[in-house]
Amino acid sequence: MGIQxxxxxxxxxxxxxxxxxAGAALADETCNSPxxxxxxxxxxxxxxxxxxxxEGLGDGSDKLVTIGANPKARDYGKVVNTLSVGGRGEAHHxxxxxxxxxxxxxxxxxxxxxxxxxxxDPSKPKLVKTIADLPKRTGFxxxxxxxxxxxxxxxxxxxxxxxxxxxTGIAVYNNKGGFVAKYDMPTGEVGGVKGDGxxxxxxxxxxxxxxxxxxxxxxxxYMMDMGKMVKDEEAMKRFGTTMAVWDFKAMKPKQVLxxxxxxxxxxxxxxxxxxxxxxxxxxxxxxxxxxxDGKGGWQAKDVATIGDPAKIPLPVDISISAxxxxxxxxxxxxxxxxxxxxxxxxxxxxxxxxxTGKQVNMISQSWDGKRVYITSSLxxxxxxxxxxxxxxxxxFHWNGKELKEQWRxxxxxxxxxxxxxxxxxxxxxxxxxxxxxxxxAAAR
Amino acid sequence: xxxxxAATCAALAAALLGAGSAGAxxxxxxxxxxxxxxxxxxxxxxxxxxxxxxxxPDGGVIDERGRPRRxxxxxxxxxxxxxxxxxxCTERTGCVLAYETGMELKKRILADPKLRGRVQFVxxxxxxxxxxxxxxxxxxxxxxxxxxxxPWHFLTTxxxxxxxxxxxxxxxxxxVELDDQGRPTRxxxxxxxxxxxxxxxxxxxxxxxxxxxxxxxxxxxxxxVMEEDAxxx
Numbered sequence: 001m002g003i004q005x006x007x008x009x010x011x012x013x014x015x016x017x018x019x020x021x022a023g024a025a026l027a028d029e030t031c032n033s034p035x036x037x038x039x040x041x042x043x044x045x046x047x048x049x050x051x052x053x054x055e056g057l058g059d060g061s062d063k064l065v066t067i068g069a070n071p072k073a074r075d076y077g078k079v080v081n082t083l084s085v086g087g088r089g090e091a092h093h094x095x096x097x098x099x100x101x102x103x104x105x106x107x108x109x110x111x112x113x114x115x116x117x118x119x120x121d122p123s124k125p126k127l128v129k130t131i132a133d134l135p136k137r138t139g140f141x142x143x144x145x146x147x148x149x150x151x152x153x154x155x156x157x158x159x160x161x162x163x164x165x166x167x168t169g170i171a172v173y174n175n176k177g178g179f180v181a182k183y184d185m186p187t188g189e190v191g192g193v194k195g196d197g198x199x200x201x202x203x204x205x206x207x208x209x210x211x212x213x214x215x216x217x218x219x220x221x222y223m224m225d226m227g228k229m230v231k232d233e234e235a236m237k238r239f240g241t242t243m244a245v246w247d248f249k250a251m252k253p254k255q256v257l258x259x260x261x262x263x264x265x266x267x268x269x270x271x272x273x274x275x276x277x278x279x280x281x282x283x284x285x286x287x288x289x290x291x292x293d294g295k296g297g298w299q300a301k302d303v304a305t306i307g308d309p310a311k312i313p314l315p316v317d318i319s320i321s322a323x324x325x326x327x328x329x330x331x332x333x334x335x336x337x338x339x340x341x342x343x344x345x346x347x348x349x350x351x352x353x354x355x356t357g358k359q360v361n362m363i364s365q366s367w368d369g370k371r372v373y374i375t376s377s378l379x380x381x382x383x384x385x386x387x388x389x390x391x392x393x394x395x396f397h398w399n400g401k402e403l404k405e406q407w408r409x410x411x412x413x414x415x416x417x418x419x420x421x422x423x424x425x426x427x428x429x430x431x432x433x434x435x436x437x438x439x440x441a442a443a444r
Numbered sequence: 445x446x447x448x449x450a451a452t453c454a455a456l457a458a459a460l461l462g463a464g465s466a467g468a469x470x471x472x473x474x475x476x477x478x479x480x481x482x483x484x485x486x487x488x489x490x491x492x493x494x495x496x497x498x499x500x501p502d503g504g505v506i507d508e509r510g511r512p513r514r515x516x517x518x519x520x521x522x523x524x525x526x527x528x529x530x531x532x533c534t535e536r537t538g539c540v541l542a543y544e545t546g547m548e549l550k551k552r553i554l555a556d557p558k559l560r561g562r563v564q565f566v567x568x569x570x571x572x573x574x575x576x577x578x579x580x581x582x583x584x585x586x587x588x589x590x591x592x593x594x595p596w597h598f599l600t601t602x603x604x605x606x607x608x609x610x611x612x613x614x615x616x617x618x619x620v621e622l623d624d625q626g627r628p629t630r631x632x633x634x635x636x637x638x639x640x641x642x643x644x645x646x647x648x649x650x651x652x653x654x655x656x657x658x659x660x661x662x663x664x665x666x667x668x669v670m671e672e673d674a675x676x677x
Contacts, residue, residue, distance in 0.1 A: 150655060174497050174498045175615045207481050207482065209660075249660060252487075252492070272481075
């Protein structure tokens with residue numbers, strides 16, 4: 001986990017005449033923490049897919065799958081590496097450390113956190129640490145969102161050890177994997193609205209010192225068969241209906257907002273002039289806008305409908321453009337990828353729709369918005385059955401009017417598993433230097 | 445010293461000291477970097493807790509006079525704000541910003557009687573080859589000589605071997621960038637980080653560029669001083 005100081009002397013000799021570049025503290029492919037460095041504003045070289053193992057398929061283990069993404073490379077659209085972690089723990093989401101060297105990936109069932117080194121050689125990630133003390137340290141289970149802050153990782157959990165319901169909280173670890181602190185999601189009345197204690201995603205606006213959190217459901221539901229769950233009236237009552245506004249510096253909830261229908265991913269506009277965020281509610285199929293209320297607080301507004309809510313299209317992931325003017329939305333049940341014009345965030349308009357798979361879940365766009373990646377798996381027990389259970393990573397090009405598919409990696413055919421969360425990586429020149437010291441020395 | 449290195453140092457000094465006046469104090473230079481925008485009132489000092497993030501690492505360092513020291517001597521006994529820098533850094537959102545933030549905080553700390561004698565600053569170089577004790581002393585200017593109620597120590601290390609465990613301990617990575625032909629460029633990348641350390645030598649806050657908000661940082665320092673006072677009574 002420490003710094004790589006191999007050949008440091010050679011590097012430092014080179015550094016004698018080098019001015020310093022400090023990584024800018026902006027978001028990268030539009031959804032990462034604003035404290036994540038080394039933006040990929042050009043062409044990504046690899047896409048890492050955190051993949052759920054499937055019994056009887058390949059080695060059956062959860063794994064990090066690395067796929068070539070650079071059209072100039074021989075491995076474009078090909079699997080270049082798989083790294084199994086040995087077991088199935090409901091692989092779900094990932095997040096980079098602030099220096100973007102390490103990728104933390106969580107299991108919603110076993111609550112393990114895997115730390116992969118993707119900085120030394122992004123084509124061959126290495127598992128460098130497994131953190132298994134989240135339940136013991138915090139009473140939380142289901143590490144979901146991994147969000148870098150300087151020297152630390154915020155981990156938003158989904159559930160708890162006591163009843164496996166939705167009450168949960170946020171854990172903080174340092175970059176070495178040491179536990180730092182825990183914070184319960186609000187359950188009392190805060191700002192006139194009662195918190196439900198649920199959690200899902202979190203996102204920070206540094207300029208406003210605001211941490212926003214959203215709410216999903218607990219282990220009992222997300223590990224249940226979806227068909228069974230939707231017929232269980234009591235289970236369907238156990239979904240989050242709130243978002244919380246926190247004083248990030250103090251890590252204290254300041255306000256709870258009513259956002260019914262399980263608000264999931266949170267995306268702040270990356271436009272420096274904006275002070276708003278959006279989320280999509282899974283059960284009610286709405287886009288909500290979170291913005292200042294003009295009285296020193298915050299408000300949440302239902303500003304758009306996604307598809308036909310009566311058909312429960314189940315919006316599961318969103319991806320905001322770098323300029324804050326557009327929003328991709330994937331709806332799982334109907335396999336649609338939708339683009340909303342966000343020019344007026346008070347009234348987003350769906351302007352493009354394409355069927356991209358029999359089931360679609362995560363969606364990630366490049367910084368320039370020209371490339372859009374889509375995966376298929378929602379949760380092991382919520383994915384469709386039989387022929388509808390497609391598992392893939394697909395790349396589309398977006399020209400502003402149309403999505404054009406470039407390639408699709410069939411995760412079933414390749415015996416990989418269920419394709420879930422994606423993160424991009426690149427081969428920065430700096431890392432080439434670390435990997436090729438002889439070349440550096442020769443160049444001197 | 446080779447002619448090449450001498451030339452480098454001369455250029456470095458010129459860059460650092462503006463018009464090339466070797467005796468000029470850095471303190472007199474106009475601010476070169478702008479603080480990150482802050483559109484909120486930070487929570488009052490003492491109204492929140494700063495977590496213990498990790499222990500501050502120890503290691504061999506060299507002070508401005510060339511004397512071997514232990515880093516722990518500079519991270520204990522007072523609230524410490526430590527930055528890792530290169531003297532020839534020109535990046536406005538990097539070391540320059542760290543220095544300007546330190547200068548801004550220095551003014552505010554000296555104006556607060558409750559903080560006088562309770563705080564110290566440390567600037568530690570990443571580059572033991574170029575940043576000699578003499579260079580660090582020049583870099584620090586008046587601040588390096590001042591001492592008094594707010595000492596500011598400008599330290600370096602004697603070798604890469606001595607530097608490595610310190611950088612490891614702070615989880616600070618530095619990398620050289622290459623150009624398209626694989627040749628080293630004049631750019632080293634790192635993430636700017638400043639570390640707030642309590643009098644027991646524990647890191648209690650880490651600031652990167654977006655967090656370098658002097659008003660909030662001052663409240664963090666006050667919070668640690670208040671915590672010390674409460675522990676004493």
